[in-house]
Amino acid sequence: xxxxxxxxxxxxxxxxxxxxxxxxxxxxxxxxxxxxxxxxxxxxxxxxxxxxxxxxxxxxxxxxxxxxxxxxxxxxxxxxxxxxxxxxxxxxxxxxxxxxxxxxxxxxxxxxxxxxxxxxxxxxxxxxxxxxxxxxxxxxxxxxxxxxxxxxxxxxxxxxxxxxxxxxxxxxxxxxxxxxxxxxxxxxxxxxxxxxxxxxxxxxxxxxxxxxxxxxxxxxxxxxxxxxxxxxxxxxxxxxxxxxxxxxxxxxxxxxxxxxxxxxxxxxxxxxxxxxxxxxxxxxxxxxxxxxxxxxxxxxxxxxxxxxxxxxxxxxxxxxxxxxxxxxxxxxxxxxxxx
Amino acid sequence: xxxxxxxxxxxxxxxxxxxxxxxxxxxxxxxxxxxxxxxxxxxxxxxxxxxxxxxxxxxxxxxxxxxxxxxxxxxxxxxxxxxxxxxxxxxxxxxxxxxxxxxxxxxxxxxxxxxxxxxxxxxxxxxxxxxxxxxxxxxxxxxxxxxxxxxxxxxxxxxxxxxxxxxxxxxxxxxxxxxxxxxxxxxxxxxxxxxxxxxxxxxxxxxxxxxxxxxxxxxxxxxxxxxxxxxxxxxxxxxxxxxxxxxxxxxxxxxxxxxxxxxxxxxxxxxxxxxxxxxxxxxxxxxxxxxxxxxxxxxxxxxxxxxxxxxxxxxxxxxxxxxxxxxxxxxxxxxxxxx
DNA sequence: TAGTTAAATGACAGCGCTGTCAATCCATTT
DNA sequence: AAATGGATTGACAGCGCTGTCATTTAACTA
Numbered sequence: 053x054x055x056x057x058x059x060x061x062x063x064x065x066x067x068x069x070x071x072x073x074x075x076x077x078x079x080x081x082x083x084x085x086x087x088x089x090x091x092x093x094x095x096x097x098x099x100x101x102x103x104x105x106x107x108x109x110x111x112x113x114x115x116x117x118x119x120x121x122x123x124x125x126x127x128x129x130x131x132x133x134x135x136x137x138x139x140x141x142x143x144x145x146x147x148x149x150x151x152x153x154x155x156x157x158x159x160x161x162x163x164x165x166x167x168x169x170x171x172x173x174x175x176x177x178x179x180x181x182x183x184x185x186x187x188x189x190x191x192x193x194x195x196x197x198x199x200x201x202x203x204x205x206x207x208x209x210x211x212x213x214x215x216x217x218x219x220x221x222x223x224x225x226x227x228x229x230x231x232x233x234x235x236x237x238x239x240x241x242x243x244x245x246x247x248x249x250x251x252x253x254x255x256x257x258x259x260x261x262x263x264x265x266x267x268x269x270x271x272x273x274x275x276x277x278x279x280x281x282x283x284x285x286x287x288x289x290x291x292x293x294x295x296x297x298x299x300x301x302x303x304x305x306x307x308x309x310x311x312x313x314x315x316x317x318x319x320x321x322x323x324x325x326x327x328x329x330x331x332x333x334x335x336x337x338x339x340x341x342x343x344x345x346x347x348x349x350x351x352x353x354x355x356x357x358x359x360x361x362x363x364x365x366x367x368x369x370x371x372x373x374x375x376x377x378x379x380x381x382x383x384x385x386x387x388x389x390x391x
Numbered sequence: 392x393x394x395x396x397x398x399x400x401x402x403x404x405x406x407x408x409x410x411x412x413x414x415x416x417x418x419x420x421x422x423x424x425x426x427x428x429x430x431x432x433x434x435x436x437x438x439x440x441x442x443x444x445x446x447x448x449x450x451x452x453x454x455x456x457x458x459x460x461x462x463x464x465x466x467x468x469x470x471x472x473x474x475x476x477x478x479x480x481x482x483x484x485x486x487x488x489x490x491x492x493x494x495x496x497x498x499x500x501x502x503x504x505x506x507x508x509x510x511x512x513x514x515x516x517x518x519x520x521x522x523x524x525x526x527x528x529x530x531x532x533x534x535x536x537x538x539x540x541x542x543x544x545x546x547x548x549x550x551x552x553x554x555x556x557x558x559x560x561x562x563x564x565x566x567x568x569x570x571x572x573x574x575x576x577x578x579x580x581x582x583x584x585x586x587x588x589x590x591x592x593x594x595x596x597x598x599x600x601x602x603x604x605x606x607x608x609x610x611x612x613x614x615x616x617x618x619x620x621x622x623x624x625x626x627x628x629x630x631x632x633x634x635x636x637x638x639x640x641x642x643x644x645x646x647x648x649x650x651x652x653x654x655x656x657x658x659x660x661x662x663x664x665x666x667x668x669x670x671x672x673x674x675x676x677x678x679x680x681x682x683x684x685x686x687x688x689x690x691x692x693x694x695x696x697x698x699x700x701x702x703x704x705x706x707x708x709x710x711x712x713x714x715x716x717x718x719x720x721x722x723x724x725x726x727x728x729x730x
Numbered sequence: 731t732a733g734t735t736a737a738a739t740g741a742c743a744g745c746g747c748t749g750t751c752a753a754t755c756c757a758t759t760t
Numbered sequence: 761a762a763a764t765g766g767a768t769t770g771a772c773a774g775c776g777c778t779g780t781c782a783t784t785t786a787a788c789t790a
Contacts, residue, residue: 056746067770072748080768099506103442104746107775111748124463124672132488147486149471167438278676304676315653333463337617337643338650395776406740411778419738421786443776446745450778 055098064092075100075142077365100142112171114144115360118161118179120152123276125332126176126349130199133353134174141361146170152178158188165194172196172360174353181246186210197360199352201247205373211359212373213352217247217329220345220378221254221299222261224327227343227380228297229262232389233325237295239284239305241276251301251329270295274305278334281308289316289324296324296389303328303335306342310385321387331381340384347378394437403431414439416704441483451510453483454699457500457518459491462615464671465515465688469538472692473513480700485509491517497527504533511535511699513692520585525549536699538691540586544712550698551712552691556586556668559684559717560593560638561600563666566682566719567636568601571728572664576634578623578644580615590640590668609634613644617673620647628655628663635663635728642667642674645681649724660726670720679723686717 057075061068066085073081074089081089092098106113117134119127131147138145146168150160165173172195179185180198189196190210198212205214228236238255241248252271259266272287274280281300285308288295298313300306306328310320318324320340328335328344335342355374363372396414400407405424412420413428420428431437445452456473458466470486477484485507489499504512511534518524519537528535529549537551544553567575577594580587591610598605611626613619620639624647627634637652639645645667649659657663659679667674667683674681694713702711 058746068747069749069770069772070768073769076748080766082768085768101446101746103445104775105748106442107440107446107745107777108747109749109775122672124467128463128466131486135486135488145486147470147474147484149474279678282678308676311650311653314650317656333461337647339618339621397776407777408740408779409738412739415778421738424738440776443745444778446747446775447777448745448779 055096057098057100059096060089060092060098063096064088102142102144106169111364112169113142114146114168114170115172115174115357115364116146116148116165116168116170117174118148118150119176120150120178121176123332125334126330129349130174130176130353133350134357136350137354137357137361141358143171143357143361152182158184161185162188162192165189165192170194171364174356174360175199177201177245177247180212195360195363197356197363199356201245201250203250205375209372211356211363213356213359214373214375215247215347215352216375216377217250218254218257220347220380221251221329222258223254223377223380224329224343224345225255225258225299226262227382228299228325228327228386229258229264231297231325231387233295233297234264235267235270235293235295235297237270237272237284237288237298239272239274239281239288239298239300239309241274241301241305243273245276248301251299255299274301276302276304278304278308278311281305281310282312283308285309285312289313289318297386298324298326300326300328302330303332303342303344306344306385307334307338310338310342320385322390325386327386329378331378335383338385343383343386344381345378346381348376352376394435396437396439398435399428399431399437402435403427439481441481445508451508452481453485453507453509454511454513454696454703455485455487455504455507455509456513457487457489458515459489459517460515462671464673465669468688469513469515469692472689473696475689476693476696476700480697482510482700491521497523500524501527501531504528504531509533510703513695513699514538516540516584516586519551534699534702536695536702538695540584540589542589544714548711550695550702552695552698553712553714554586554686554691555714555716556589557593557596559686559719560590560668561597562593562716562719563668563682563684564594564597564638565601566721567638567664567666567725568597568603570636570664570725572634572636573603574606574609574632574634574636576609576611576623576627576637578611578613578620578627578637578639578648580613580640580644582612584615587640590638594638613640615641615643617643617647617650620644620649621651622647624648624651628652628657636725637663637665639665639667641669642671642681642683645683645724646673646677649677649681659724661729664725666725668717670717674722677724682722682725683720684717685720687715691715 057068057071060071074086175196175198180200201217202214203218256266272284274284298309300309309326328342331344331346335344396407396410399410413425514535514537519539540556541553542557595605611623613623637648639648648665652663667681670683670685674683
């Protein structure tokens with residue numbers, strides 16, 4: 053029926069306090085003792101009662117995930133990743149949808165944190181990119197982990213996951229170059245997103261590295277939407293000396309670009325290569341399927357959560373930040389240049 | 392800072408037990424006493440400690456949302472709706488992603504429920520359509536609310552929300568008919584979904600009502616995906632005497648159908664009308680935007696949660712089930728027949 | 731008015747865990 | 761071999777609330 057810490061203590065022949073130490077990953081427990089307890093936990097399939105723990109302790113074992121990002125696929129991936137780490141570490145997850153554009157968003161978050169005794173927060177864009185959020189959270193002493201786009205670790209002592217959009221964009225651009233493309237259009241996401249900026253830089257760096265002139269006229273300002281992909285592609289395809297490949301800042305844009313191209317009876321990838329970014333379901337729902345950069349959101353979220361929980365537990369990890377680079381995923385929308 | 396039940400008891404001059412009675416809306420408390428306590432609660436801005444309440448009590452105040460549906464937009468909407476009702480009623484929400492196709496899915500759910508002391512579960516398709524889930528939940532005495540597709544309330548005493556796909560499909564079909572269409576193709580979702588079946592029936596009923604022959608060859612078996620929409624539309628458009636309108640079983644299919652049609656240089660809606668279903672972001676991300684049936688998922692989820700919590704609190708509501716009919720949302724992908 | 735009963739209220743234990751601090755262990759050192 | 765001191769471990773109280781059951785109060789009845 054219900055397995056309590058007492059049962060585990062009895063079975064393993066130690067006090068409940070020691071069992072508690074084991075479940076909380078505290079340091080001063082002899083390895084042999086720890087093993088015994090772990091075995092008992094396994095055997096009984098014991099799960100600590102979270103309510104009791106948070107009642108008794110002064111610490112909180114609840115973390116919050118604040119989201120707003122309208123990209124549902126991204127949120128679900130993140131949420132699933134966070135959740136799996138929470139389960140592993142016996143933390144609770146509080147989901148907090150909110151509107152990042154609301155004027156008093158920061159105070160809303162703060163009051164939620166106080167209400168629910170939150171120990172830490174997982175921050176994804178746009179929240180992770182708002183300095184004021186990080187500041188205020190530090191101020192009230194709540195830990196947080198940020199998932200950010202960038203190449204170098206920011207100057208901070210809060211944990212973070214850096215998604216290396218630059219390198220990934222470089223790699224995917226190199227892929228196009230290797231296929232013989234030299235006129236490569238670029239449809240960007242909103243410039244307010246760090247990820248957009250990084251991807252543009254990676255794209256430019258790849259061109260430079262291969263001694264290809266970067267035609268500024270092939271870089272279209274867009275946003276992360278299907279519609280923007282349609283419009284961006286239309287602009288690019290109308291140009292004299294039109295590109296033989298299009299790097300879309302994400303898969304949704306790529307899907308739009310694909311749509312627009314097919315409307316003009318351009319065959320993909322024979323007459324035009326299109327690549328996306330993120331490996332979201334969009335990239336698999338089109339025909340042909342889109343070559344993209346696989347951004348393992350669920351893994352990223354899991355790691356981020358692990359870093360956050362480490363920090364909450366005040367265990368100084370080897371690394372406070374991790375870097376993850378999305379990897380090239382070649383599918384059917386990219387091919388060699390044909391004349 | 393922290394206000395406990397003790398503070399309220401002292402301020403209002405009663406025992407903590409009486410305060411507890413008031414916060415839990417128990418019956419045998421004199422009105423005058425209740426008022427005094429309420430005033431104190433107000434003054435101190437007291438919020439009961441949920442952890443303590445669930446530790447001490449035999450009752451649980453946590454409900455779970457089990458999801459698997461690969462449609463991220465749907466899940467997020469549902470989740471947000473459930474969450475808003477939970478907050479209102481001081482319930483906690485446990486999110487439980489899982490795989491509905493796993494062999495021991497039911498036992499996994501049961502064990503999660505026991506582990507986390509869940510009082511009730513919100514069930515959406517496919518779980519809400521699995522009789523075994525409802526049976527097992529009843530067996531272990533856990534309340535649940537189901538969100539189902541259908542016209543008539545099932546024979547049960549568990550609460551549910553019936554989404555009247557039939558009427559909505561009828562209405563959207565009637566819209567096409569009113570525009571002059573008589574040859575209307577239909578691309579279905581997977582037949583394992585009740586929603587698909589209901590939508591087909593609604594479509595057929597509308598044809599019949601208007602004395603239009605139902606051409607079985609215009610009904611294409613598909614599934615809920617973009618790709619399926621592409622293929623379905625290709626099949627329909629290849630037919631002699633091809634349809635002048637396509638009813639797609641959901642927006643994703645509609646987006647695919649739109650894509651396929653544009654590939655063939657068919658203009659929408661002049662040469663072909665396309666309608667979707669659900670009012671998901673897909674229907675807004677295309678060009679032209681898709682006429683669809685607005686299924687207010689967040690509202691549905693909120694109502695479902697309210698019904699569930701009522702049931703948990705053993706308050707007999709007037710109605711145990713509610714019926715919601717998605718309403719026609721005319722956009723730009725449907726137009727009058729032109730010759 | 732006293733007696734009877736139902737309604738209202740309170741005293742108290744205890745939910746399962748963690749914090750505190752004292753007790754014990756064990757590898758050193760002397 | 762005894763002393764030392766840091767590393768382990770355990771005893772016990774108590775977190776804020778609810779369930780149980782005893783007690784008090786109010787509301788009738790005869």
